[in-house]
Amino acid sequence: MKKILLQLFFIHLIVTVNAQQKEIDSLETLLARHTVADTVRFQLLYKLAFNYADYDPDKGLIKAAEALQLAKQLKDTVRTGQALTTQGLNYHSLGNDSLTMACYESALQLFKKVNNKKGIASVYNNMGIVWFYKSDYNQAMANRKKALKIFEELHDTARIATMYCNISLDYQYLSDYAQSVNYLFQALKLYESIGNKKGIANTYKNLGIQYRKLSKLPEALAYHNKALEFFRQTDQTISVAEQLANIANVYDDMSSTTTALQYYHEALTLNQSINNKRGIASNFINMGMVYSQIKEYDTAFICIEKSIPLFEESGDKNSLAIALNKKGVLINEAPDGILIKQGIAPPQRYHKSIESLNRGIQLAVEIEAIDVQASLLASLSGVYESKKDFAKALEAYKKFTLLQDSILNDATAEKITQDKLQYEFDKKEAATKAENEKKVALATEEIKRERVIKNSSIFGGSILLLSAFISFVFYKRRRDAVAQKVETDFKLQVSDTEMKALRSQMNPHFIFNSLNSISDYISRNDIKAADNYLAKFAKVMRMILENSDLKEVTLADDLKALELYIQLESLRMEHKFSYEIIVDAGIDKDNTLVPPLMLQPFVENSIWHGISKKQGGGKIAIHIRKEGDMINCIIEDNGIGREKSKQEKSAVSNNEKKSLGMKITRARIDILNKLKKSKAAVELFDLAEGLRVEVKLPLQLSF
């Protein structure tokens, strides 16, 4: 025979305080003292409302209302949500589900608005509890799984475990015991890992219930007693009453009727003291069943009739269906005298009985409670049998067998065993491993300790000293480097500007010297030749101007411009001189960078002051050589040489111009050396005939 059992699972998730009378008293005292309307007062009201939910929901509602008002006053969305949640909780304790849900819905909206995940999850769980008591286990589970997902995101182990327990309960009521037990063992594991005693106790309680369902009564009793012991310690009246009822259920199953009744009465007294309507209803129905079993029909009827309106009031369809089942059976079994006392005429016996059972079946189908349905069908079959309506009896019995099979087939039983074995194995293994590791670690530690103490003081000291020294060195070096870099950067910038200025000075120098050449040419030639010469000169000038814009050009480009310039001068002097430009094979002209126009002033000097004044043909040889990490640009002419040149033009004005190009070039080389930290230089050598200039530049590659 199935018995009703009520697993009140009041781990409402907002606050984890233990619901204790003592705590309520101390909270009330604090509240009386703290009259300022602030968050502290809110917290007190809120905790009180929460704690009252289990003891005195009417008082709880008053506190919740004040908390709500205060939170709104403070314009605190989260606290408003929390207040609404406790309000819902108290309504729930009073059995008013529609108001409860309204509170929870509003709270959920608020929490969602500010994305308070913990709040959202809590409300989902609480909604799950409401659905659970309305016997819509699918809805209950859906809500709790939503909450579970959020808690998993938050890595909130304790609450994940609570969700496991609650979901297990849903599965149990949906008659999927395998899943139910599975979730319970997962929860137990988590609770043990974090040492949550209350959680462990609740899980024990539920395991007790499960094992009772599987007819493993000694285990069931053991688990329930463990849970009871804990609940008594923590003075949780409602849970104690619940455990007493559960233990009574088991004793009843063991046919220890007297012991069972003792426990039921104890539970009922506790429940009545706290006005726990659900508990009271549950105790009544269970007692009704026991009394009917021992054929105390009068008492049985009283108990059952008392429970039914309570279940109707609370909307607990599952329990109501069970109560109707019991009532139907009772009507069928009771002697005529008892029936008459209950206002039922004996000929109406079967009709009334079947009516009650059918109403129960209808409810059970509605809430998909298969086990309750099966039990009702069994009863129905029995009634039809008594009525001698065997066809209908058989029909009901067939339906019953079908359902019974689906609840407890072999596979389900096997899976439960497996889960248990798996859990125990895991637990043992973890324990052994931890133990071993501890031993090894202790032994090793002991050996190490002595040595470490001795060494570490010496070692630590020297490390400290050394690191202080090293950090100082590094600090100094870094500080110096930074200072130096700032200075260098500044110098580089200055040099760069100077360099640019010098390069731009080269342009007027070149332009005016060119105009000299042109005017010299025009004075000696016809218009057409002069025009041709001019066009060529424009070309050279374009190229040289373009190059002078750049910091560096390739040696190839620089030499090309230089060669064009030489060709032009050669044209002007009617090929009075020949020239050659030789670049050593070791130099890649296209990949070597030089400052533009470094050589031009020296070539110009050779032509104007060396060769032009010479009788007969002249020659200019330009030779680019690689010397280590330098390139040496040698310009050799066979002109009249420096001495003679000086004498000849001592009276001539263009001495100035000649020195200008050279002066600029020397200045450029000085800055180049600063910039590149190189050893560029210009050296002049007097030859037996003519002059030799060596311009040494750093070898720079572009790639």
Place this chain on the structure above:
Amino acid sequence: MIRAIIIDDETHCIKRLSILLNDVCSNEVHLMGGFQSVETGLEGIKKLQPDLVFLDVQIHDKTGFDLLRQLNEIKFDVIFTTAFEKYAVQAFKFSAFEYLLKPIDADDLKQAIEKLHEKISKEESVKKFDTLFHNLQNLQNASKRINVPTINGLVFLLVNDIIRCESDVNYTNIFLKDKTKLFVAKTLKEFEELLGEYNFYRVHNSHLINLAYIKSYSKGKGGYVTMIDNTEIEVSTRRKDDFLKALAK
């Protein structure tokens, strides 16, 4: 005989060029007239139907390009003349147009006339003008087009389609987005000068890459870049710092 006209807003330029033509290639080019504005130039072209137009870039407040745009069909060769317009020179180079810098050098003129003998097809000619106009309109952006000489004639490319260029002695291989490769009779240096302003960077003596198509850069002595076509290009040690600066831009 090539029948030519000159369009230039300055009399002395027309005179000088006509004297030069007479001196350098009188038996090749027959000069039919000179015009000093876009309007008179257009009329001259319609009336004389020349084979060749020497076209100045800046003509009063208009340009030679404005003149060309007003023609439905360009049935003659054009040699542009200019003193300094850098943007125009850039555009000529991109479109593979002949141009002469003023004052015009006789040797350059001779060369330009000689090149006219390398006749190109009508379609190519149309594309050349298209490229020129397109580039003049898109002076700064990368949708610029470029005409490159290959063994199969001029090929018209979008600068944007070039992933990288690799030198092969005096030739250059161009690798395109569509995974084709072009072998071009120009040095890598010439491409560097052309494309340097358009987000191209020469990371190595042999490599010019489009910075827009770098997939990743791996550190090393100089390091190397991986392009979107998964080729790995070495970065010269000397170029590393400057290259990283260019990348940061």
